[in-house]
Amino acid sequence: MSLTSMPTYLPVRKYQNIRKACMNDISVLIGGKAGDGINSAGSLVAQLLNHLGYSIYLYFDYPSLIRGGHNFAIIRGSKNNIGTCWNHVDFVLALNEETLEQHKERYTPDTVIIFNADQVKSTGQGIPVTAILAAEHAPAIMGNSAVIGGFAKTAGIPWDSVEAVFRAHIPKGIDLNLIVARRAYGLAETVRTVGKTAQPPRALLTGNEAIGLGLVKGGLDAYISYPMTPSSSLLHFLAEYHDKFGIMVVHPENEIAVMLMALGFAYSGKRSAVGTSGGGFCLMTEGLSLAGMAELPVVLVVSQRTGPSTGLPTYTAQSDLHFILHAGQGEYPRLIVAPGDVQESLYWSEIAMNMAWKFQIPAFILADKTLSEGTYSVDPEAVPEVPEVELPGWAGTTPYLRYAATPSGISPLAFPGKKDAVIKVNSYAHDEAGITTEEAALVGQMTRKRMVKETGLSEEIQGYPGVTVSGVPDAPTALLCWGSTKGVCNEIASLLGLRVIRPVVLFPFPLTQLKKAIAGVRKLIVVEENVTAQLAMLAEQHGIHVDERVLRYDGRPFVPDELLVTIKEMMA
Amino acid sequence: MTGREVITGTQNTWCPGCGNFSIQHTLKNILMEREQAGQSLDDVVLVSGIGCHAKIADYLNINSFYALHGRSIPVATGIKLANPRLTVICCTGDGDSYAEGLDHLIFAAKRNIDITVIVHNNRVYGLTTGQYTPTSPLGFKGKSTPSGTAEYPFNPLELMLASGATYIARGYTKKMELLKNLILGGIGHRGFAFIDVLQICATFFPVADYYSPRIYELSGHDPADFESACKKAREWDYNNDAPIALGTFFRRTLARFDEKMAVREMLPEERNKAIRDLLLERM
Numbered sequence: 131m132s133l134t135s136m137p138t139y140l141p142v143r144k145y146q147n148i149r150k151a152c153m154n155d156i157s158v159l160i161g162g163k164a165g166d167g168i169n170s171a172g173s174l175v176a177q178l179l180n181h182l183g184y185s186i187y188l189y190f191d192y193p194s195l196i197r198g199g200h201n202f203a204i205i206r207g208s209k210n211n212i213g214t215c216w217n218h219v220d221f222v223l224a225l226n227e228e229t230l231e232q233h234k235e236r237y238t239p240d241t242v243i244i245f246n247a248d249q250v251k252s253t254g255q256g257i258p259v260t261a262i263l264a265a266e267h268a269p270a271i272m273g274n275s276a277v278i279g280g281f282a283k284t285a286g287i288p289w290d291s292v293e294a295v296f297r298a299h300i301p302k303g304i305d306l307n308l309i310v311a312r313r314a315y316g317l318a319e320t321v322r323t324v325g326k327t328a329q330p331p332r333a334l335l336t337g338n339e340a341i342g343l344g345l346v347k348g349g350l351d352a353y354i355s356y357p358m359t360p361s362s363s364l365l366h367f368l369a370e371y372h373d374k375f376g377i378m379v380v381h382p383e384n385e386i387a388v389m390l391m392a393l394g395f396a397y398s399g400k401r402s403a404v405g406t407s408g409g410g411f412c413l414m415t416e417g418l419s420l421a422g423m424a425e426l427p428v429v430l431v432v433s434q435r436t437g438p439s440t441g442l443p444t445y446t447a448q449s450d451l452h453f454i455l456h457a458g459q460g461e462y463p464r465l466i467v468a469p470g471d472v473q474e475s476l477y478w479s480e481i482a483m484n485m486a487w488k489f490q491i492p493a494f495i496l497a498d499k500t501l502s503e504g505t506y507s508v509d510p511e512a513v514p515e516v517p518e519v520e521l522p523g524w525a526g527t528t529p530y531l532r533y534a535a536t537p538s539g540i541s542p543l544a545f546p547g548k549k550d551a552v553i554k555v556n557s558y559a560h561d562e563a564g565i566t567t568e569e570a571a572l573v574g575q576m577t578r579k580r581m582v583k584e585t586g587l588s589e590e591i592q593g594y595p596g597v598t599v600s601g602v603p604d605a606p607t608a609l610l611c612w613g614s615t616k617g618v619c620n621e622i623a624s625l626l627g628l629r630v631i632r633p634v635v636l637f638p639f640p641l642t643q644l645k646k647a648i649a650g651v652r653k654l655i656v657v658e659e660n661v662t663a664q665l666a667m668l669a670e671q672h673g674i675h676v677d678e679r680v681l682r683y684d685g686r687p688f689v690p691d692e693l694l695v696t697i698k699e700m701m702a
Numbered sequence: 703m704t705g706r707e708v709i710t711g712t713q714n715t716w717c718p719g720c721g722n723f724s725i726q727h728t729l730k731n732i733l734m735e736r737e738q739a740g741q742s743l744d745d746v747v748l749v750s751g752i753g754c755h756a757k758i759a760d761y762l763n764i765n766s767f768y769a770l771h772g773r774s775i776p777v778a779t780g781i782k783l784a785n786p787r788l789t790v791i792c793c794t795g796d797g798d799s800y801a802e803g804l805d806h807l808i809f810a811a812k813r814n815i816d817i818t819v820i821v822h823n824n825r826v827y828g829l830t831t832g833q834y835t836p837t838s839p840l841g842f843k844g845k846s847t848p849s850g851t852a853e854y855p856f857n858p859l860e861l862m863l864a865s866g867a868t869y870i871a872r873g874y875t876k877k878m879e880l881l882k883n884l885i886l887g888g889i890g891h892r893g894f895a896f897i898d899v900l901q902i903c904a905t906f907f908p909v910a911d912y913y914s915p916r917i918y919e920l921s922g923h924d925p926a927d928f929e930s931a932c933k934k935a936r937e938w939d940y941n942n943d944a945p946i947a948l949g950t951f952f953r954r955t956l957a958r959f960d961e962k963m964a965v966r967e968m969l970p971e972e973r974n975k976a977i978r979d980l981l982l983e984r985m
Contacts, residue, residue, distance in 0.1 A: 333984040376968025383809040387776040394780020556768040
């Protein structure tokens with residue numbers, strides 16, 4: 131494969147091309163240096179738009195450092211469900227000069243700039259942050275409230291909305307924050323009014339939070355993880371809420387211990403999950419293979435970032451699919467699902483837990499930085515109910531055999547403490563009782579016992595929407611994508627009249643569902659955030675021909691502007 | 703289960719004269735006495751690593767998790783956290799817990815997780831046919847170091863003292879009554895119990911003649927005295943020619959990891975309400 135033949139991301143196209151597409155939209159960029167609280171200020175802006183009835187997607191961009199460096203968030207509100215941000219922005223909230231410098235290509239003639247007048251010289255709405263804070267005897271940390279107050283007035287957002295959002299989402303010092311915001315609100319002018327929509331506010335969650343909630347819904351007892359971006363916010367979220375959800379959260383010495391501890395929980399009958407990114411997952415692979423051999427259920431959340439090796443810790447990628455497909459020595463069944471947004475994360479994380487336990491296998495939730503740390507709107511009522519799964523128990527009438535042969539390959543479960551059961555699990559090849567064996571016929575029989583579960587899993591998972599079709603369902607040109615590129619692909623497909631085919635289940639490969647989804651397609655274009663087109667490879671292994679590959683591998687997610695132009699050129 | 707046969711029918715493949723027989727026999731007696739005292743063996747779990755020692759998981763007819771090389775301790779930690787009512791015993795080797803899985807040993811001691819770790823310390827890799835381990839003496843000639851090792855052994859007792867273990871003992875397979883008492887003491891101890899067991903490898907490091915004249919039982923030593931425990935632990939550093947003390951070097955009571963981490967039981971309805979509340983919070 132020649133790399134030069136691959137389309138990489140193109141220069142930014144002029145906003146005029148897509149202005150019509152964003153008629154129902156509002157896009158706000160807030161930028162400053164690391165440590166300025168950009169993420170929480172961005173969340174507050176997102177809640178303001180949420181309360182005006184917009185669907186939200188928030189993209190947070192930050193380098194891998196604690197203080198200094200440029201951080202920014204783009205908050206997009208739309209009347210449609212979204213999962214991506216266009217290049218242009220309608221409002222810029224600049225906490226420093228660098229924000230204005232770095233994002234010039236995003237301005238349109240209508241872009242309104244709201245800025246901290248102490249730090250930035252610009253035209254637009256200057257907020258005298260220092261003077262406001264001094265007048266109200268407020269600490270520096272409340273400076274962002276002044277800027278947001280100024281933004282709200284500039285965007286014509288009624289004060290009562292601002293007050294309601296502040297009261298609901300600022301944990302400390304609410305009264306003083308409101309006084310500060312109100313002062314700035316009084317000083318700014320309304321330049322461009324952002325209208326209300328008819329939609330009620332919805333819940334805003336990051337992908338990692340949604341994965342955590344899905345796992346809790348799936349009966350999670352323990353979450354075990356060693357910090358690694360972009361999975362860490364899942365550890366932080368579950369640690370913060372562990373008491374409310376009644377779960378144990380453990381941060382052990384390394385990812386090797388993480389995986390093995392999780393298997394200790396599973397052996398004892400407790401539902402466990404682990405979370406990491408590619409580098410941490412490298413250390414988990416020996417434990418993963420043990421889960422396969424010992425038939426211990428466990429859910430692994432792997433949130434991808436740019437590799438190889440340390441790569442770009444805080445940027446995105448979809449380059450670990452084949453690693454996850456093949457990780458761990460030997461052969462054993464596994465489930466891999468890649469949700470595309472928050473709603474799917476809630477739904478599929480619960481399913482992953484259920485399937486891990488039903489089939490006594492490792493199950494993966496494959497995410498990436500874009501999904502894990504992106505914030506999306508979700509209507510909890512719209513998340514489909516996940517059917518409960520029954521687990522076979524031990525009747526107690528015959529001696530307990532941990533690996534008892536059954537037609538499905540699924541052996542009844544019992545856990546230590548169970549009266550009269552001797553429960554032996556083993557990393558060596560073993561017999562039905564779990565005792566080590568090297569006897570050829572028995573090894574063959576037990577290998578088949580494990581692998582027949584893959585057939586069952588493959589059949590079972592077909593009862594779920596493992597391949598989605600969106601856009602124009604009978605269009606002859608289709609985008610093939612997976613995971614977090616759902617948002618960007620859906621958006622350009624609706625503009626260009628394309629079909630979007632997206633496997634959520636990546637293993638066992640949902641060939642039947644995919645073939646159905648692909649019927650009538652004359653041109654199949656894969657869109658992936660990696661350099662080797664890993665989904666295309668997987669599809670071609672199953673006899674599905676991919677015509678074109680659109681790839682991005684610089685750590686940044688696809689932007690609709692660029693993707694639209696690239697795909698349009700391919701269609702010509 | 704009462705009156706169970708504590709040894710499985712699995713064919714034993716340890717070499718004749720292997721020190722592992724003594725440890726297995728000791729554990730068997732402890733288990734049988736436990737059952738006779740009316741304590742069910744259903745609540746006991748044995749976790750082993752990989753190596754000659756680990757075959758004990760196949761040989762003892764109790765709940766067992768035959769884990770990976772070096773990884774028995776994190777598995778045991780997970781089991782104890784998941785179900786604190788279980789008695790969790792970890793059999794590991796010196797290659798296992800002093801090399802491949804050293805980090806887990808240190809962290810288990812640091813956490814004071816309530817498990818009992820028995821290190822079958824034969825100071826050689828047996829199953830991989832004779833390479834040096836972290837406790838082999840300087841100059842040990844093994845298959846990977848034919849000219850002799852160029853590194854000193856470390857002293858596991860000293861390491862455990864530094865790591866915060868709350869029960870530290872050393873036994874010897876040819877002193878079985880003492881060994882039994884040390885293991886029983888470890889199981890009875892509420893917290894992290896560490897027992898380094900000197901055992902010979904009949905094939906690759908048969909040093910009974912070295913140990914037997916040098917060993918002695920600690921007496922008049924106060925295991926609550928950390929300084930004195932350090933001094934006793936340093937007397938023999940696994941390399942020098944010195945008397946080898948056996949017994950309980952150190953013991954103290956500290957809050958346990960499993961007790962501090964305990965989570966209250968929650969009904970599904972309560973949990974669902976917590977999820978709904980959180981979603982409302984995010985609106």
